[in-house]
Amino acid sequence: MKISNLVDQKDYRQIHRQLNKINHLAPTMAELSDAQLQAKTAEFKERYHQTHDLDSLLPEAFATIREAAKRVLKMYPYDVQVIGGIIMHMGNIAEMKTGEGKTLTAVMPLYLNALSGESTILVTPNEYLASRDAEEMKPLYEFLGLSLGCRVSDGERRIEPEEKRAIYQKDIVYTTNAVLGFDYLIDNLAENATKKFMPDFNYVIIDEADAILLDSAQTPLIISGAPRVQSNLYELVDNFVVTLKEDEGYSLDEKREGVWLTSAGIDEAERYFSVEDLYDSKHTELVKHIELALKAHTLFENEKEYVVRAGKVCLLDRQDGRILEMTKLQGGQHQALEAKEHVEITPNMRAMASITYQNLFKLFKKTAGMSGTAKTQEDELIDVYQMKVLQVPTNNPVQRVDEPDEVYLTLPEKLRASMELVKKLHATGQPILLATGSVELSEIYSQLLLAEKIPHNVLNAYNDAKEAQIIKEAGQYGSVTVATSMAGRGTDIKLGEGVAKLGGLAVIGTEKMLNKRMELQLRGRAGRQGDPGFSKFFVSLEDEIVQKYSGKKIEKYWRKHKDDPPNRPLGARYRRIVQNAQVVSEMSGESQRRLVLSFDESVKTQREMIYQQRNDFIFQKGEFSYDIMGLIEKDIVAFLKTPDLDAQAVKRYIFDNLSYTAKISSKKLDVTQPDKLKEILLGIAQNELRKKDKFLKTAAQKADFYRLCLLKAIDTSWIEEVDTLEQLKNLTLARTSSQRNPVFEYHFEAQKAYQVMRQNMRRLALQNLLLSTITVKKDGSLDIYFA
Numbered sequence: 001m002k003i004s005n006l007v008d009q010k011d012y013r014q015i016h017r018q019l020n021k022i023n024h025l026a027p028t029m030a031e032l033s034d035a036q037l038q039a040k041t042a043e044f045k046e047r048y049h050q051t052h053d054l055d056s057l058l059p060e061a062f063a064t065i066r067e068a069a070k071r072v073l074k075m076y077p078y079d080v081q082v083i084g085g086i087i088m089h090m091g092n093i094a095e096m097k098t099g100e101g102k103t104l105t106a107v108m109p110l111y112l113n114a115l116s117g118e119s120t121i122l123v124t125p126n127e128y129l130a131s132r133d134a135e136e137m138k139p140l141y142e143f144l145g146l147s148l149g150c151r152v153s154d155g156e157r158r159i160e161p162e163e164k165r166a167i168y169q170k171d172i173v174y175t176t177n178a179v180l181g182f183d184y185l186i187d188n189l190a191e192n193a194t195k196k197f198m199p200d201f202n203y204v205i206i207d208e209a210d211a212i213l214l215d216s217a218q219t220p221l222i223i224s225g226a227p228r229v230q231s232n233l234y235e236l237v238d239n240f241v242v243t244l245k246e247d248e249g250y251s252l253d254e255k256r257e258g259v260w261l262t263s264a265g266i267d268e269a270e271r272y273f274s275v276e277d278l279y280d281s282k283h284t285e286l287v288k289h290i291e292l293a294l295k296a297h298t299l300f301e302n303e304k305e306y307v308v309r310a311g312k313v314c315l316l317d318r319q320d321g322r323i324l325e326m327t328k329l330q331g332g333q334h335q336a337l338e339a340k341e342h343v344e345i346t347p348n349m350r351a352m353a354s355i356t357y358q359n360l361f362k363l364f365k366k367t368a369g370m371s372g373t374a375k376t377q378e379d380e381l382i383d384v385y386q387m388k389v390l391q392v393p394t395n396n397p398v399q400r401v402d403e404p405d406e407v408y409l410t411l412p413e414k415l416r417a418s419m420e421l422v423k424k425l426h427a428t429g430q431p432i433l434l435a436t437g438s439v440e441l442s443e444i445y446s447q448l449l450l451a452e453k454i455p456h457n458v459l460n461a462y463n464d465a466k467e468a469q470i471i472k473e474a475g476q477y478g479s480v481t482v483a484t485s486m487a488g489r490g491t492d493i494k495l496g497e498g499v500a501k502l503g504g505l506a507v508i509g510t511e512k513m514l515n516k517r518m519e520l521q522l523r524g525r526a527g528r529q530g531d532p533g534f535s536k537f538f539v540s541l542e543d544e545i546v547q548k549y550s551g552k553k554i555e556k557y558w559r560k561h562k563d564d565p566p567n568r569p570l571g572a573r574y575r576r577i578v579q580n581a582q583v584v585s586e587m588s589g590e591s592q593r594r595l596v597l598s599f600d601e602s603v604k605t606q607r608e609m610i611y612q613q614r615n616d617f618i619f620q621k622g623e624f625s626y627d628i629m630g631l632i633e634k635d636i637v638a639f640l641k642t643p644d645l646d647a648q649a650v651k652r653y654i655f656d657n658l659s660y661t662a663k664i665s666s667k668k669l670d671v672t673q674p675d676k677l678k679e680i681l682l683g684i685a686q687n688e689l690r691k692k693d694k695f696l697k698t699a700a701q702k703a704d705f706y707r708l709c710l711l712k713a714i715d716t717s718w719i720e721e722v723d724t725l726e727q728l729k730n731l732t733l734a735r736t737s738s739q740r741n742p743v744f745e746y747h748f749e750a751q752k753a754y755q756v757m758r759q760n761m762r763r764l765a766l767q768n769l770l771l772s773t774i775t776v777k778k779d780g781s782l783d784i785y786f787a
Contacts, residue, residue: 011390013142015070015086021059022082027162029067034143039052040064041145044115054112057087061112065144069104072143073136078395081105087112088368092388093209093381096373098521099528100394103133105206107140109368114171118202118365121173123180125216127152128467131148133207134174136365141172151183152174153325161190165197173381177212181221181360182326185353188541188611189223191711193618201364209369211386213378216317217357220590220600222726223329225351231332231348233289234339240272241293245707250294259294260447291690292336303440307461312342313337316461321439321484323461331730346374351726353721354611355607356600358384358593360554365522373517378592384597392705400504400527404510405535406569407578411556413565414540417511419448421536422480425456430502430534431479433493436520437511437544438484445510446483456480475505485518493525500532512545514585539578541570547589549581598743599729602750603722606757610718617707617714626710628769631687635766636681638759646669650681657763658684658770688770695774695782709768712786724753 026050026492029037044057044064062082070076075611077085081101084094085108096102106122114120124130127346134150141148149170153159164183167173175183187198206212248263252258261269270278298405300306305325313334315324328334338345361367367385374381408414418434425432436442450458457470459481472480475497493505500603505526519537526533539546541558554577617626639653647669654662662684670677680720696702728749732742771787 011090011388015083018058018062018465019079019082022062023079025063026067027058032067034071037064037068038143038145041115041275044119048115054089054116057115058086058112060106061115062086063141065108065111068144069107069140075104076707077101077102077104077108079621080392080395081358082108084370085109087390087392088205088370091366091368092390093369093371093374095371095389095391096526097245097394097398097528098372099531100392102207102372103136106207107137108372110172110205111141111144111146111368113203116202119168119173119199120202121175121180121204121531122169123175123177125177125207127176127209127325129207129744130174130176132468137174138594146171149173151179153179161195162198166705168197168199175362177206177216178221178325181355181357182223184360184363185221185223185355188614189353189715190618191708193717203360203366204362204364204368206367206369206495207371207786208379209371209387210374210377211371212357213361213369213381214517214593215515217588218589219327220354220356220596221356221360223352224328224330225586230345231285231289231335232334233286234293234332234345236288236556237286237293238296238336238339240269241290241297243272244268244294246298250298252298253512257299259291259298260407261290261294271765289336292332295333296336296340296715299438300340302341303443304307304438305438306337308341308343309462313341313343313460316439321437321461328728330726350723352601352717353607353722354600354726354762356596358597359600359604361385362655373520375588376516380576380593381694384593388681391636394530396530398527398531399530400523400533400535402523403534404537405537405575405578407574408538408540409565410562411540411542413531413567414538414542415444415448416509417510417569418538419452421538422449422454423452423509425506426478426480428502429478429499431475431477431496431499432481432506433507433522433525434482435507435509436482436484437513441510442482449480449482454480456482459483475499477502485513485522492527492528495531503534504532505534507533507535509535511543512537512539512582514545514582515589516582519582541574544577545585546581549584550577550697558764562640590771595743599746602747602754603725606721606725606750606754610714614711614714617711620703620707623699624706626706628689629682631762632685632766632769633678635762636685638762640678647671650677654681654684657766660771662687685766685770692769692772692774695776701782705774705782706769708784709772709786710765713761713765716764720760721753721757725750728753 030163031042040060042063044061047283048054048057062085065079081104084096084100084105086105087094089109090113092620094102094105096105100734108666110120110122122130122133124133131150131154134148143466143561147170149167151164151167151173152175160761175410179478184198216747234285244265246252248262249268250261250521263345266278269290270276275283275286277283278287302308304316306313309323313413315327315329315685317321321464328346328349329337332348334681335345362385367387369387374389375391379502381387406414406417408417422432422434434456435443436445439462442458442460446456446458457473457480459467459470460483470481470483471493473479475493477499479496495504497768507523507526509519509522513522523535526535541547542552542562580746595620631696635657641650646668648667651664651666654664658681664680668680692705693702695706729746732746732749773785777783777784
């Protein structure tokens with residue numbers, strides 16, 4: 001097996017030495033009884049706790065689970081799979097082709113790292129893969145004495161913190177990137193230790209690493225709550241926008257990424273809503289809703305960016321066509337889509353917590369990954385995550401035939417040409433995977449196949465529940481499967497009997513994908529483990545990627561000839577143009593990811609400080625050590641520096657923040673003697689705290705009271721800050737057209753917002769401590785009511 005060109009010389013020597021040691025141990029492990037093999041886990045744990053060195057255990061641990069896999073799963077990891085496992089233990093990404101057994105490869109580094117007793121997590125891009133892989137590998141882990149948890153959403157059922165904690169306390173946990181991210185954010189909104197459930201992050205393997213670390217990283221995770229006052233303008237404005245026509249009432253930019261009212265559109269809006277000047281400051285909300293409705297109708301397409309399912313607008317992942325669970329557009333855009341589709345308008349919620357995937361996975365002590373297509377973006381992965389991509393050779397040579405793209409002028413030409421190939425291959429019984437870039441196109445092909453009386457399955461966001469069964473049948477004789485990019489990752493299509501002789505699975509791509517990695521993933525569904533296979537992509541100059549990322553000359557050529565198309569493939573020049581458009585699309589995606597990461601830097605710094613302070617309060621043992629009087633004094637001193645302070649303002653401060661019942665004459669509130677006035681205000685505060693002490697009989701009760709007051713102040717202020725920063729980001733992004741640096745503007749404003757938040761947090765803590773009401777229930781427990 002040649003692996004000399006796999007990595008640089010240093011990595012190669014290290015991997016080769018470890019592989020030789022593991023292979024040398026194989027006969028010894030094979031001679032052990034089941035009981036002796038199972039006893040190895042306890043032995044390894046004991047040795048680790050003495051040395052705290054997992055690397056020294058690697059050869060024996062890998063050889064142990066390799067032998068266990070042979071006995072339990074009837075599968076013995078190949079040398080190339082062992083190489084992949086070593087790469088992932090090193091904290092890098094193993095690039096392994098489709099069908100090379102990444103699921104089995106991952107168990108080796110997961111087993112080794114779980115021996116430390118610290119959190120060991122496998123993250124997949126969707127719940128289907130997490131559930132499938134956990135179910136398949138659970139008997140292996142349990143044979144060796146390790147517990148396995150699978151953390152996926154359970155429909156509409158609410159999963160309580162105790163249940164989540166029980167899952168995350170397992171030795172190894174399989175979950176998805178979205179569930180892990182939202183769990184992390186929810187955990188850091190917990191008000192006490194009993195509602196915390198997340199472990200400290202230690203080791204994670206990311207399946208389909210490029211999809212999660214790159215493609216999904218273009219959108220931050222946001223938890224919403226605390227609904228805003230609901231606007232009644234969404235439906236009214238939607239009724240107005242549908243009366244407008246493009247280039248008359250509104251215009252779009254060249255890339256169709258921005259939309260605005262024309263002068264005629266503004267005049268029409270002023271007549272429709274009976275306002276004199278639409279852009280007068282008193283009509284800000286109306287203008288905002290018009291912009292949202294325009295975007296909903298022109299920039300968001302049903303069955304491409306979203307689908308309507310069970311009366312709800314569900315966003316789609318542009319990379320794989322799956323529904324983005326627990327995700328909504330911010331700033332009222334989701335509600336504008338709901339108005340467009342005439343479904344129930346849901347509340348517009350405040351952003352309560354957010355994090356990017358880049359910063360989520362940086363929280364782990366060691367991060368590794370596996371993918372079939374990550375090498376092309378290695379520079380970005382090294383730059384952002386400090387992870388190299390090391391290619392693993394296939395166990396058997398790849399036999400798949402990848403034919404050049406066929407490029408057509410128009411969509412109808414492309415549809416006809418691709419359907420001719422489908423009919424030709426289907427007549428021989430060769431199974432076909434017809435890959436589309438959107439739900440809409442998958443439905444079009446389904447109608448074309450029905451017209452040709454070709455039986456087929458459709459896999460898209462409308463029927464993802466049938467995914468496992470559809471994939472199981474996709475490699476059988478005569479099978480035709482129409483699928484969005486859902487079928488492009490993690491799906492292992494096995495060939496039925498006699499299919500190899502027909503040429504294996506045929507993958508027919510129906511449009512150019514947004515990046516080369518997506519295309520390679522789809523091609524990789526064919527030709528697994530040395531099987532024969534075939535792939536070919538059909539493209540038209542009307543495809544989104546060509547329209548959006550190629551030059552004006554191509555658009556001009558298309559407009560000139562689209563009404564009289566040549567009905568034949570265009571030449572090699574146009575294939576190069578299409579390939580270049582894909583490169584530009586990938587560059588645009590990378591630029592967007594870097595922008596998201598840049599914006600999150602300010603939030604990251606603030607988030608880490610806030611979460612650390614919350615955890616300090618929650619897990620503080622013994623007597624509560626925070627300087628409560630110092631906090632109160634600091635707020636009073638800050639207040640006394642207010643310009644033009646008078647006795648009436650001091651009284652207002654007392655009743656708003658210190659005491660509802662303080663009785664003090666205005667004559668004593670002499671603002672010309674700030675030191676004396678400070679002592680008076682501190683005396684009022686101390687008197688209120690003494691009143692609380694009558695209810696707080698024990699040190700534990702007092703600590704819990706102080707802790708709750710401070711946590712509530714932190715959470716209220718932080719939720720407001722997150723929402724402010726999210727709105728600020730949207731605002732500064734709009735400034736790119738005014739020749740300003742949006743990232744600089746954002747960080748500048750975010751710093752000012754942070755200082756305001758700290759002041760508000762202190763003031764809220766003061767109010768919670770002094771103005772709250774404590775009552776004693778019949779059972780002796782306390783109820784605390786905040787002002």
